[in-house]
Amino acid sequence: MKDNQAKYPQLRFKGFTDSWEQRKLSNLAERVTRKNKNNESGRPLTISAQDGLIDQNDFFDKQIASRDVSGYFLVKNGEFAYNKSYSNGYPWGAIKRLDKYDMGVLSTLYIIFRPTNVSSQFLVSYYDTTRWYKEVAKNAAEGARNHGLLNIAPTDFFSTVLITPNSIEEQQKIGSFFKQLDHLITLHQRKLAKLKELKQGYLQKLFPENGSKFPQLRFAGFADDWEERKLQEVLRERNNQQPQSMEYPLVSFTVENGVTPKTDRYEREQLVVGDKSSKKYKVTVLNDIVYNPANLKFGAISRNKYGNAVFSPIYITFLVNNDVTTPEFIEMFVTRNDFIKRALKYQQGTVYERQSVSPTDLLAMNVYLPGKSEQEKIGSFFQQLDETIALHQRKLDLLKEQKKGFLQKMFV
Structure with a gap:
């Protein structure tokens, strides 16, 4: 008989039947506090719930004012960081792994750690769930939401409890499954972004600009002034x-x-x-x-x-x-x-x-305005393009909903 039903996920891979166990994060990972003393990296990072650990220059689409980052934490590829700022849909902030770059720097306000006794990819997926919210909320100090920044000490953060499979193989299977699903979502996001970019390009070229009576691009058979x-x-x-x-x-x-x-x-x-x-x-x-x-x-x-x-x-x-x-x-x-x-x-x-x-x-x-027949051609062209964009958007939304469902059912 199962001693605790809550320790079994609703959905799991074949061959795994053991109960999952409660472990403190401190038993699964170690804190990273290395400083950027030798200026090994000048890449200032930020943590986005959607984009993960990303260069501030890329994220904010502008140059970040130069500053001395020698006192910042140096984060290396594969290490995790916790952004204690909350945002819409992410009430307890976001925990993300550095995947895009070899290294970067983060303010000492962030909590950084590396896995030692758990599958790294499993942790990536685990922190995509909302399972950890309750533990962080329990350990956060009163008034934690002051100015949108969660007031949780590193020692309390590492005291948070995770429920994980005993089997590293099961952890890896779960992590690999979500990695493939994330890859599929990213591919659909790129397709959708390219289609939207394509539409913007056509909107620019199929309509006259700056008072001109002729667009740059026209369908065959049309040459009259607009x-x-x-x-x-x-x-x-x-x-x-x-x-x-x-x-x-x-x-x-x-x-x-x-x-x-x-x-x-x-x-x-x-x-x-x-x-x-x-x-x-x-x-x-x-x-x-x-x-x-x-x-x-x-x-x-x-x-x-x-x-x-x-x-x-x-x-x-x-x-x-x-x-x-x-x-x-x-x-x-x-x-x-x-x-x-x-x-x-x-x-x-x-x-x-x-x-x-x-x-x-x-x-x-x-x-x-061009002649009516040219208008109909242009309108029909964009209507078909919009339908294609809407189709890709629906596919992307469906994938994201499927991921939510799997995250809910495959973790305890």
């Missing part, structure tokens, strides 16, 4: 309002997903506030161009691909003049960085967070 027009000839604001209903459900509008169903959180908030069945919202329909005046600077403009809906009156929705353009084409035109950058010149408001671009100013802007 015609300059006011956006108000192409779009017209839709201002009708009505209560939410089965035919017109209440939705939200986000930078990431455009017109999208409200989450359970919003539904719960509605229940708390009370019955909203009689409250009127702004109507939007399929293929409208929608934007958030206050968040245009973050790219909050897209085509309604959801369908009939109602949402907050703070959003602006335009119906498309199909005699002049196509929804797919004008969506690509107004979502381009070049167009948004021009639109932001019309921002009004004294506080940056509340600055917005009014629909009147937006509609007064100039746009350049």
Whole structure:
């Protein structure tokens, strides 16, 4: 009979049946406190929950001010570091292994250690779970979240308890499994990034720039000038309002997903506030161009691909003049960085967070349109590209969800 059911993971590889054991981190790893006295490395590192231990210059996409790093800890490839700062989704910080470089330096605020009696790859996966949160929380001093930095002493950190397999072979199998899964996720992330980069390149080349009437790249058979027009000839604001209903459900509008169903959180908030069945919202329909005046600077403009809906009156929705353009084409035109950058010149408001671009100013802007058949070609091209990007995004999201599930079931 199993003496403690909690010491057995829900899912494990064949051939392994022994109970997992509780061990302190101090019995599995040793602390590293070597200083960078001889300036062996001038690479300042930071710990990202998403990207691991990474050069600050790469992570922040800028040069870090030169500083004396001789008093910093020297971290070598294969060693782990704990970032005690918490972030969204990582309430107790992140513990990552240095894999990208031979060595680097970290502030002495970080806790660094190397495995001695446990599979290194197993530890990588273990610290991708949330299993260790409870132990760190238990050992953290009161007021641990002061200024977003966890107040846990190294001695307390190394007293945290991990539950691990006795068999190094089982540890290695688990570590290898997640390493392969991480590799697959990385490959999908790269594919997705390349597709998005490809789209940006086409957006730049298939539309005229700097007042030109000719794009750099065109489909065969098209050579005419693009015609300059006011956006108000192409779009017209839709201002009708009505209560939410089965035919017109209440939705939200986000930078990431455009017109999208409200989450359970919003539904719960509605229940708390009370019955909203009689409250009127702004109507939007399929293929409208929608934007958030206050968040245009973050790219909050897209085509309604959801369908009939109602949402907050703070959003602006335009119906498309199909005699002049196509929804797919004008969506690509107004979502381009070049167009948004021009639109932001019309921002009004004294506080940056509340600055917005009014629909009147937006509609007064100039746009350049080719003939209808060329618009359809361009719109169809980008629609297919967007569908490919969405497909890869779904695959990536599925892989990440699968990893979450395995992390939950393969550790105790």
